[in-house]
Amino acid sequence: MAMPSFSYQPSTVKLIESVEAHIPQHLWQLLWEYDPNGLLVVDADLYIKLVNPAFCRMFKIKSEDVVGQPAETILDDVSDFRRVWETGEVYRGKPREFPQYSLLVNQVIFPSLKKVLLPVLWLTIATRLTNAAS
Numbered sequence: 001m002a003m004p005s006f007s008y009q010p011s012t013v014k015l016i017e018s019v020e021a022h023i024p025q026h027l028w029q030l031l032w033e034y035d036p037n038g039l040l041v042v043d044a045d046l047y048i049k050l051v052n053p054a055f056c057r058m059f060k061i062k063s064e065d066v067v068g069q070p071a072e073t074i075l076d077d078v079s080d081f082r083r084v085w086e087t088g089e090v091y092r093g094k095p096r097e098f099p100q101y102s103l104l105v106n107q108v109i110f111p112s113l114k115k116v117l118l119p120v121l122w123l124t125i126a127t128r129l130t131n132a133a134s
Helices: 010-022 025-034 053-059 079-087
Strands: 038-043 048-051 096-098 103-110 117-128
Touching (some): 053 103
Antiparallel strands (some): 038 048, 096 103, 103 117
16 A cells, blocks of 8 residues: 655654654653553554554454454544545544443544554544443
8 A cells, every 4th residue: 555645744754753752752652551441543554553541442452352353343434534534634533332342432543643544543532322222
């Protein structure tokens, strides 16, 4: 899969590089571990490279069971990922339902700044769906 040509605003690149240079690695690790949003990182072939604990709780999975697997094994439709890869634009989608997990999420997909691991999916505002008949 060919990498798209895209770029962030110069001010955004400068800010990200400045933050990366001044925040210790252990702080990034803490943020990743304790972020209440589900976070997922995939590569250019849309294979899962990393998930955070919140993502695992939301989808009732273990990290070791999904890392290295195609993203579509959990997310079914990954066309939004492909679009971000091809356009290099942030995707802010409408709420997405995962009925098999009783889950409704808002998803935001970010292109990779360094064009290596793409994209990062942030599943925000997780809501457990309930059966109205219960």
